[in-house]
Amino acid sequence: MTEGNHRNCSEKKICANHGIIPKKELILLILLLGLTLFIAGCDTGNNNVNNGNGEVVSEEDEDQNNGEETGENSNDEDTEDEDPDDEGIDQDEADDEEPEAPQTLADELGIQETDQTMYTLVAIPYREDPIHEAEVLGEISAKEPVEVTGTVANGWIQIKRDDSPAYIHQAFLSEEEIETFTWGTGQMEEEMVILSDPEDIEAIVNKQIALTPDFHPEDLVQPEVPWAEVSNFRYMRREAAKALEDLFAEAAEEGYTLLGRTGYRSFEAQENIFINFVNNHGYEEARTFSAKPGQSEHQTGLAMDITADSVEGRLTSDFGSTEEGQWVSENAHLHGYIIRYPRNKEEITGYIYEPWHLRYVGVDLATDLYESGLTMEEYFGQIK
Numbered sequence: 001m002t003e004g005n006h007r008n009c010s011e012k013k014i015c016a017n018h019g020i021i022p023k024k025e026l027i028l029l030i031l032l033l034g035l036t037l038f039i040a041g042c043d044t045g046n047n048n049v050n051n052g053n054g055e056v057v058s059e060e061d062e063d064q065n066n067g068e069e070t071g072e073n074s075n076d077e078d079t080e081d082e083d084p085d086d087e088g089i090d091q092d093e094a095d096d097e098e099p100e101a102p103q104t105l106a107d108e109l110g111i112q113e114t115d116q117t118m119y120t121l122v123a124i125p126y127r128e129d130p131i132h133e134a135e136v137l138g139e140i141s142a143k144e145p146v147e148v149t150g151t152v153a154n155g156w157i158q159i160k161r162d163d164s165p166a167y168i169h170q171a172f173l174s175e176e177e178i179e180t181f182t183w184g185t186g187q188m189e190e191e192m193v194i195l196s197d198p199e200d201i202e203a204i205v206n207k208q209i210a211l212t213p214d215f216h217p218e219d220l221v222q223p224e225v226p227w228a229e230v231s232n233f234r235y236m237r238r239e240a241a242k243a244l245e246d247l248f249a250e251a252a253e254e255g256y257t258l259l260g261r262t263g264y265r266s267f268e269a270q271e272n273i274f275i276n277f278v279n280n281h282g283y284e285e286a287r288t289f290s291a292k293p294g295q296s297e298h299q300t301g302l303a304m305d306i307t308a309d310s311v312e313g314r315l316t317s318d319f320g321s322t323e324e325g326q327w328v329s330e331n332a333h334l335h336g337y338i339i340r341y342p343r344n345k346e347e348i349t350g351y352i353y354e355p356w357h358l359r360y361v362g363v364d365l366a367t368d369l370y371e372s373g374l375t376m377e378e379y380f381g382q383i384k
């Protein structure tokens with residue numbers, strides 16, 4: 001029984017008390033009245049009470065506007081009392097909440113369903129949730145076709161594995177059956193797979209995933225920054241160049257003068273450099289600090305080697321302990337840059353610590369990488 005009906009009943013009771021009626025008869029009358037109201041529908045329905053009391057109905061019309069919010073029930077509730085309206089709203093809220101309640105991280109992030117076959121670039125683990133901390137369920141080998149069932153908002157891909165959903169990052173997938181190409185001659189010959197989307201600012205280029213000789217970024221510009229004397233290769237992609245200008249300008253405001261040294265290098269330029277290093281240091285040593293052609297981030301137009309006068313404009317690990325190098329390591333991410341080859345991650349990146357090599361990945365990813373302390377390979381899940 002609702003409050004509204006109580007109010008109607010008690011109004012009638014008060015009217016009865018205003019009459020001159022003996023107490024016993026009053027009790028009987030009340031009982032009779034109660035029975036009458038019961039039969040009239042005071043307890044079984046509200047329409048009669050409302051219809052019999054215009055003022056109450058008109059007072060409650062405003063409240064009945066709530067019915068409009070309650071969707072399909074609103075027609076029924078238009079003829080009901082205010083309190084059933086409230087019940088209706090509660091019921092509807094409960095109905096609304098149930099399907100929206102997140103079941104898994106993937107649901108929370110939102111999945112756009114797709115149905116297509118894609119191919120892995122390299123051997124990668126697949127995980128139980130679309131996040132790099134999630135548990136590894138198994139590994140998919142390189143160049144294997146995978147059944148993609150959805151894309152998740154954060155760049156992860158939902159796949160079907162052993163009839164259950166699993167997740168890998170799109171950085172390691174290609175829409176087309178992937179190519180391999182072989183670089184070098186003689187003992188240097190080695191197979192690499194081709195990066196599927198070299199224009200992507202989050203693209204991974206490493207010793208497993210390479211760019212083709214004919215990949216040239218379209219929007220190369222020269223950033224307006226101070227340059228080291230020996231600098232050449234002064235171009236970067238437009239977005240990265242702007243971010244570099246902002247980074248250097250902020251450093252200058254803090255009293256640190258950074259110098260640009262090496263930006264975009266073509267496949268051919270990298271080839272010449274690598275062969276030169278091999279001739280001077282031998283192949284195995286050269287591989288630890290110089291990328292083979294196609295494997296260099298400098299070919300993406302998103303990398304810049306930087307230095308400072310405090311290390312005479314050289315590219316040296318000493319740069320990391322200079323004031324300029326320290327400042328860069330703490331602030332680069334705010335402008336979308338990361339130290340791509342950090343200390344103690346040589347086994348993962350395949351390169352020695354290079355505090356001078358900055359890679360543009362955008363502020364969001366750079367911040368995630370800075371805060372997590374992960375390399376791109378770890379973050380995107382190439383490494384278990």
Ligand SMILES: [Zn+2]
Nearest residue numbers: 303304305357
């Ligand atoms: Zn570099």
